[in-house]
Amino acid sequence: MISSVSGFRPVTGTDFARGPSAAGAPSTAGAAAATGADFASVLADVAGTAVDTLKTGEASAIGGVTGTKSVQQVVTAMLDAEQALQTAITVRDKLVSAYQEISRMQI
């Protein structure tokens, strides 16, 4: 059920790892590597955390339907999941737009 959401993990994580190097922008990749966390691993990390939170939210929702969890627990977990998703999406959008900015740069 969650697989459709976790699908964006390889898209943002791995494709972007190949993306900048294939597009011939080694300078940005090098700069990112120098500071420690690299572009792709940051994305993968954010997405991974988001997916975990979403899974928790989904498990809670199922628990709520079967009656093993209280409405409050379900709502809190769902809010957490929503928050994680919103953060992941916003960070991704920002990073993608930054990447596009670089790829649009005139050489």
Next chain:
Amino acid sequence: MIDPLRAATSIAGAGLEAQSTRLRVVSENLANASSTGRTPGSDPYRRKTVSFTNEFDSLLGAQTVEVGAISQDPTPFAVEHDPGNPAADQNGNVKLPNVNMLYEMADMREASRSYEANLQMIRQARTMASQILDLLRSG
């Protein structure tokens, strides 16, 4: 260390749980406000009280609220003369529950207000979290 806004949501969630339990106890008391015993001379329903306690949540790094104990109110029962009642003793007296509707209503209102406050807390944390994200979106 978890995100403080997320922690605030979770803490308020614990508050919601606690107040729900309180309302459950109030509802028990109200429903049993005139439940007498089954056998002659036996005790009727005894009013339940709920107490809260703070609990340190190591994951959140904060004190959350938990229902401490659901105990019984030791105040004496009211006695009424009603020989027709199955719980009446040989003198025809029936012990009635020590539930006071007025107390229960006040308790219910307090639970409701506290619930609202916790809900507002969640709403506020949510707004603040989305506001900081908006900074990334528009910028």
